[in-house]
Amino acid sequence: MALVEGASEAEELQEDFEVKKMKLFKRKDKKEKEVKEKKDKKIVEEKVEAITEKKEKTKFGEKLLTCPRCNIKMKKVKKKDVIIDICKKCKGMWLDAGEVVKLSVMAQSKFKEDE
Numbered sequence: 001m002a003l004v005e006g007a008s009e010a011e012e013l014q015e016d017f018e019v020k021k022m023k024l025f026k027r028k029d030k031k032e033k034e035v036k037e038k039k040d041k042k043i044v045e046e047k048v049e050a051i052t053e054k055k056e057k058t059k060f061g062e063k064l065l066t067c068p069r070c071n072i073k074m075k076k077v078k079k080k081d082v083i084i085d086i087c088k089k090c091k092g093m094w095l096d097a098g099e100v101v102k103l104s105v106m107a108q109s110k111f112k113e114d115e
């Protein structure tokens with residue numbers, strides 16, 4: 001009798017072990033899926049970024065600048081004949097030589113209009 005009991009106990013332990021193993025496998029699968037999804041998302045984002053960059057390039061015929069603070073591509077915004085590079089993240093701006101002067105002239109003429 002005791003032998004039989006011991007055998008069933010071992011069986012139960014074996015079953016328990018199998019269940020735990022299955023759970024672990026499932027968890028591993030889930031994690032791998034998450035990693036894959038993250039990777040896919042990154043690829044899509046990079047593609048979108050590349051397309052946006054191409055579009056912006058043809059729009060202004062200038063290379064996109066990278067924000068020195070965030071290390072991401074800055075967006076080109078055209079205000080009359082001045083093109084300003086603006087960072088989407090820190091809202092930092094980049095002006096080329098002479099553009100500050102152009103902007104201040106624009107601001108001054110606007111000021112005169114208001115008077």
Ligand SMILES: [Zn+2]
Nearest residue numbers: 067070087090
């Ligand atoms: Zn930035």
